Amino acid sequence: MWYGSDASRDELLHRIAYLKPDAGFRTRFQYQNLMFLAAGGAAARAAGTTWDELIRKNIFEPLGMTSSVTSIAEAQKSDNRATPHDQNPDGSPRALPWHSLDNIAPAGAVISNARDMAKWVSFQLGDGALDGKRLISEKNMREMHSPQMEVPVDHDPFTTVSPEPLQESYGFGWFIEEYRGHYLILHPGNIDGFAAEVVLIPEVHAGYFVEVNSSGWGLFGNSSLCQQVLTYQIADQLLHLPDAGWSARYHKLEAALKAQQKSSEAWQAKRILGTNPSHELAAYAGKFENPAYGNAEISLDGNKLVLHFHSVNSPLEHFQYDTFITDWTFIGKTRLTFSLNEQGSVDSFVLNGISFIRTTSAVAFAGHR
Numbered sequence: 001m002w003y004g005s006d007a008s009r010d011e012l013l014h015r016i017a018y019l020k021p022d023a024g025f026r027t028r029f030q031y032q033n034l035m036f037l038a039a040g041g042a043a044a045r046a047a048g049t050t051w052d053e054l055i056r057k058n059i060f061e062p063l064g065m066t067s068s069v070t071s072i073a074e075a076q077k078s079d080n081r082a083t084p085h086d087q088n089p090d091g092s093p094r095a096l097p098w099h100s101l102d103n104i105a106p107a108g109a110v111i112s113n114a115r116d117m118a119k120w121v122s123f124q125l126g127d128g129a130l131d132g133k134r135l136i137s138e139k140n141m142r143e144m145h146s147p148q149m150e151v152p153v154d155h156d157p158f159t160t161v162s163p164e165p166l167q168e169s170y171g172f173g174w175f176i177e178e179y180r181g182h183y184l185i186l187h188p189g190n191i192d193g194f195a196a197e198v199v200l201i202p203e204v205h206a207g208y209f210v211e212v213n214s215s216g217w218g219l220f221g222n223s224s225l226c227q228q229v230l231t232y233q234i235a236d237q238l239l240h241l242p243d244a245g246w247s248a249r250y251h252k253l254e255a256a257l258k259a260q261q262k263s264s265e266a267w268q269a270k271r272i273l274g275t276n277p278s279h280e281l282a283a284y285a286g287k288f289e290n291p292a293y294g295n296a297e298i299s300l301d302g303n304k305l306v307l308h309f310h311s312v313n314s315p316l317e318h319f320q321y322d323t324f325i326t327d328w329t330f331i332g333k334t335r336l337t338f339s340l341n342e343q344g345s346v347d348s349f350v351l352n353g354i355s356f357i358r359t360t361s362a363v364a365f366a367g368h369r
Helices: 009-018 033-047 051-063 102-107 114-125 138-144 222-238 246-264 266-270
Strands: 085-087 093-095 167-170 175-179 182-191 194-201 206-212 286-290 294-301 304-309 312-320 323-328 332-340 346-351 354-361
Touching: 009 033, 009 102, 033 051, 033 102, 051 102, 051 114, 114 194, 114 206, 182 222, 194 222, 206 222, 222 246, 286 346
Parallel strands: none
Antiparallel strands: 085 093, 167 175, 175 182, 182 194, 194 206, 286 294, 286 354, 294 304, 304 312, 312 323, 323 332, 332 346, 346 354
16 A cells, blocks of 8 residues: 555555555454554654654754664765665575665654664663663653563564464554563564664563665565574673574574465466467556555556556566566565446456456546546
8 A cells, every 4th residue: 555655654554544444453464554644644743743853853863873864865964874785586685775764654654773772772671761861751751662462473483493482462553572581672674675673672681683685575575584593693692691592493483484485376376278368458448446545547558467556566477367566576476356337348357365446447438437
């Protein structure tokens, strides 16, 4: 809904009204970036300012985080910045452009460095104060670090390879884990070319920040695995725990995730051969919309259909009947299926379970319907 979209923060908040909940309120743990956007917008509205200015005035300046910013444009004014990467098919690294998070900024657009993050970690370990400056009451900081919602064990693939079962819950913006008999407060984050994690270990008054400048959406990229392995390896050392063999566990989980990815793409082997689209390709071209996810367009480029959705421009490869394959960097190959109305005209398509309704036909087919 927000990734690669040019929709403003206010527009995204408006579109939330069209999303349908698939669980009752507080009945199941669900992570949703849009709700962080809503919380950030509410805080800014209450303060009579923007979220970016609120963060700068109330966090960066009091904590002395002089190198931290909230937008790509600000970050790129500095020559001393990391370059995001992902992997070529052969495993070699390739540089990526920075991906803007401006429209979803309260969910994770802070751009910082090790020196500033050390101040943030110290502030968290100081129960809301740093160098004698109190920004948050001790009571509220402890509430923030306390369990508010149980996280299912199967939420984190690392539970399958951890030396002991991971008991996990969610506080206010923090995961709280019982790890090998100890208490960790942490939170990961991922976007194109970067994977990060902040970890607090209150019992030894220690904290650290892990950053990998390589892609890893969720746990589908090697950098995310690396990020998690580093997180637990460092925890083991700070807590003086015996080596848990995380390197071997990393390779085991990497193999399991690759197998899972192949399994999730098993639908490709079920392709019905020898079928054709029900219409000439030009009949599928046009503009489509979904009230929550925004506008999409199907264009005809030579003898190929192309999907344009937010920043995605993906050629469509015919799969079977009126179903085509689209390949996105961050979700891989998935199916797009067109539907016909009672007159036999193409009037919608479904992508990843999301329905887009035609608003206009291609110019050449303006009178077709």
